[in-house]
Amino acid sequence: MADVDLAVIGAGLSGCALVSALRRNHTFDSMVIFEAGRGPGGRCATRRRRDDALWRLDHGAPTLSFSGSPQGRLGALVGDLCDRGVLAPDAGPVFGLDGDGALCELPAHPLLCGPRWRGQPTMAAVAETLLADAGDAVFTCFGERISKLSWEDGRWLLPGGWRAHTLVLSGTLLAHPRSLAMLGWPDVPLRSAVAVGVDPGLDAALELIAVMTASVRWNLMLELPSVTGDPFSSNPFPRQIWLTAEARDHCGVERLVLHQQSGGRLGLVVHGLDDGAAIRPDTQPDLLVHHENRLLAVLPQLLVPWPALQAALPGARSLGVMRWGAAQPLDQALPRSLQWCPQARVGFCGDWIAGAGFGMAEGALQSALDLAETLQ
Incomplete structure (x- = not known):
């Protein structure tokens, strides 16, 4: 003992x-x-790969989100992590997407209401x-x-x-x-x-x-080939894309998150919603395949505002789906x-x-x- x-x-x-x-x-x-x-x-x-030492993909939360500026002991902790270079403000572009696949105002969500920090390097x-x-x-x-x-x-x-x-x-x-x-x-x-x-x-x-309530997410991880900006698009590449309630219900997706990688490559995480199917040891393998195929199928319509990203999808490599579960009060x-x-x-x-x-x-x-x- x-x-x-x-x-x-x-x-x-x-x-x-x-x-x-x-x-x-x-x-x-x-x-x-x-x-x-x-x-x-x-x-x-963070997802790492044995075949690529430089690959890093944050496949869960992309940032640390706060409702306001942290105070007291919490503020001291965040400040210390920032001073040590472990945290940095996340100022990447965040877009809203409506049910028609068009850009819109960001949906109201607690994770978008206050300051956000990103882990460094992951x-x-x-x-x-x-x-x-x-x-x-x-x-x-x-x-x-x-x-x-x-x-x-x-x-x-x-x-x-x-x-x-x-x-x-x-x-x-x-x-x-x-x-x-x-x-x-x-x-x-x-x-x-x-x-x-x-x-x-x-x-x-x-x-x-x-x-x-058990809150479940099925996060699809993708590697996109090297993508350059589209000269005919006025929209910069996003850091996050948040779907409105209507779009979430239609697509079964909460948000998309992009991660810059070495050599101009991109990592893309699709935060998929659960559809209520029973999750058991015997059903999980089939559910992972089901959600991977489902999320791959809806991706082209979600990337319409970014033609260069949409055009890169046929060359994307799927890294599989990660299931997240937590009890949500x-x-x-x-x-x-x-x-x-x-x-x-x-x-x-x-x-x-x-x-x-x-x-x-x-x-x-x-x-x-x-x-x-x-x-x-």
Whole structure:
């Protein structure tokens, strides 16, 4: 057995910000962070390729979005990352697209209402930097999808023989019923680990998490050949293209994001919406193919305002589809008063905690800073 003070499940933005803050505060001497992916990032992850060392594609969130200028501890964190060159303002052109495939005003969306920063050189660099700040106080276990939790004699037992005094979930997968069908699990791991009545705060938190809606995205990743500007087009190449509500319903796409690559190439990510089909271990392979074909079919009409990009599509190389899933609080996010459950020594952080709103970087980061302060 390897004993640590804290185990964090999920090396996304909030999980990495948490271990960074705890190390800075000298709260814990030893921590371990588990991540199902091959590296830190979560929904701010970056796709790399073995056959092209220069290729980098941010296939999740393209920016860190805030509702306003970050203040207090959050402002200090963002300022520090900017000073270190890890974050830079994202000023790339953003366009709106209506149901007829024509340019229009940007749709109203929280991610477009405030300042945005972009990770340098990639979005994953933000989580990587925060995790590195924790130094040798944190062990990392990548490629480790946890499907079972055990709590015995006041210790959390985890894969690999790890035992932790405190457990933090930076996502809801181990606490939300969506995991039962999606991953074929027999029960909700966190609920089965701690019986009802042991920790009233945890009971209340799990009841709220259970009614959160599962938000799913199917993100298609493409490599476009070298594209030069179209002299007959007055529209500069976009950084992001956001679809109006009408266009989203018609195309099943939320937005498109372009990424400049070496040699004039472009990376394109199509953020596809879910169509409600049941996601299970046996259906996922077919669903990945279905959404790849569906998104490829609608792309030409979405790029009509940019003829050069549209003309490059026949030479595009598909890099596959990445499925993203998260519990989205539609009516009530998890209150900060339930972010820490002391009897079971379980904490939560992420953009689903009450604060700036789902999908906002400030919510993910602020929740980590708040929990770190509670655990001091």
